[in-house]
Amino acid sequence: MESQATTRLTIRRPDDWHVHLRDGDMLKAVAPYTARQFARAIVMPNLVPPVTSVIAAEAYRDRILAAVPEESGFTPLMTCYLTDGADPAEIARGHEAGVFTAAKLYPANATTNSAFGVTDVRNIYPALEAMQRIGMPLLVHGEVTDKDVDVFDREAVFIDRVLSELVRDFPELKIVFEHITTAEAAAFVAESGPLIGATITPQHLIINRNAIFDGGIRPHAYCLPVAKREAHRLAVRRAAVSGSPKFFLGTDSAPHALAAKEAACGCAGIFNAPFALESYATVFEDEGALDHFEAFASENGPRFYGLPLNEGTVTLERAEVEVPDAITAAGTTLVPFHAGQVMRWRVQTPPRNGEGDRAA
Numbered sequence: 001m002e003s004q005a006t007t008r009l010t011i012r013r014p015d016d017w018h019v020h021l022r023d024g025d026m027l028k029a030v031a032p033y034t035a036r037q038f039a040r041a042i043v044m045p046n047l048v049p050p051v052t053s054v055i056a057a058e059a060y061r062d063r064i065l066a067a068v069p070e071e072s073g074f075t076p077l078m079t080c081y082l083t084d085g086a087d088p089a090e091i092a093r094g095h096e097a098g099v100f101t102a103a104k105l106y107p108a109n110a111t112t113n114s115a116f117g118v119t120d121v122r123n124i125y126p127a128l129e130a131m132q133r134i135g136m137p138l139l140v141h142g143e144v145t146d147k148d149v150d151v152f153d154r155e156a157v158f159i160d161r162v163l164s165e166l167v168r169d170f171p172e173l174k175i176v177f178e179h180i181t182t183a184e185a186a187a188f189v190a191e192s193g194p195l196i197g198a199t200i201t202p203q204h205l206i207i208n209r210n211a212i213f214d215g216g217i218r219p220h221a222y223c224l225p226v227a228k229r230e231a232h233r234l235a236v237r238r239a240a241v242s243g244s245p246k247f248f249l250g251t252d253s254a255p256h257a258l259a260a261k262e263a264a265c266g267c268a269g270i271f272n273a274p275f276a277l278e279s280y281a282t283v284f285e286d287e288g289a290l291d292h293f294e295a296f297a298s299e300n301g302p303r304f305y306g307l308p309l310n311e312g313t314v315t316l317e318r319a320e321v322e323v324p325d326a327i328t329a330a331g332t333t334l335v336p337f338h339a340g341q342v343m344r345w346r347v348q349t350p351p352r353n354g355e356g357d358r359a360a
């Protein structure tokens with residue numbers, strides 16, 4: 001990483017290891033924001049219907065590529081949505097064909113579009129055995145859905161009831177604990193072996209649960225897993241900036257149309273793609289850890305997945321940039337994370353994959 005009197009930050013071009021790009025007009029509205037900053041992104045499969053077959057993933061990949069500017073050089077990395085009936089042969093075939101980078105476990109009804117999710121992890125043991133054998137990562141939305149478990153405890157209880165057992169039963173399986181939000185999750189990942197990693201979102205580094213109730217109900221601060229109390233935010237921040245290779249960037253940018261957020265039963269998800277790198281850079285600077293920013297954003301993820309590091313760079317410059325109250329694109333109005341705030345970093349030029357020099 002290069003920093004000139006901390007007015008410019010140049011890092012190897014980063015990737016987003018967890019994003020929701022949606023489909024149709026929403027895809028056209030949001031995908032360019034991700035492609036502008038990131039060379040690659042792990043694209044979540046929770047469409048309606050979910051992406052469960054190789055052919056569906058290939059078609060979705062084509063729609064994504066059609067929605068981003070060609071010169072962005074953006075590569076979507078596709079995932080397979082695991083269901084109770086997940087077919088190990090189809091998953092392995094998709095991975096070997098270079099279509100499925102990973103497969104995603106949504107506990108049934110844990111989050112947006114997870115009605116087809118897994119009701120009992122035992123149901124996907126054959127798929128997990130195949131994935132373990134071929135080195136295909138399992139991505140996990142780590143929350144239990146039991147009605148007796150408090151919404152703020154769902155992640156910690158998931159570790160005890162599900163994840164510990166998975167790690168024990170599949171010691172050679174790569175597992176990404178997605179969007180961690182608690183001290184328990186950060187500690188679990190840190191204490192596990194090198195095959196257990198975690199993604200961390202901007203919002204879980206920046207807000208605690210007070211933000212959801214700040215002077216009234218704030219639907220744009222609501223996502224899943226829900227933000228936790230301050231002690232957890234601080235623990236997640238320490239993990240992110242620690243320099244540990246187990247933690248890496250995954251925005252979980254999860255756009256929902258304004259009307260679907262501002263509703264009696266508002267959807268879970270924060271649209272953070274437009275200013276994601278700016279968010280993360282601010283956190284690393286505030287923690288005095290800019291020297292670990294590049295590893296978190298651009299190195300730990302590809303190393304975990306066993307993929308090459310990107311060529312080319314992206315530069316952030318110190319400049320005030322106002323985040324709009326709302327963004328309208330492709331006929332869709334969205335409220336971005338940090339709406340109405342002023343950021344102090346700005347992504348400088350739309351980078352191109354493989355371009356940009358790394359000379360000091």
Ligand SMILES: NC(=O)N[C@@H](CC(=O)O)C(=O)O
Binds near residue numbers: 111112225254269
């Ligand atoms: N994070 C969210 O709050 N929502 C995501 C689903 C998810 O990642 O759990 C979505 O697809 O809207």
Ligand SMILES: [Zn+2]
Binds near residue numbers: 224
């Ligand atoms: Zn999730």
Ligand SMILES: [Zn+2]
Binds near residue numbers: 019
């Ligand atoms: Zn997500």
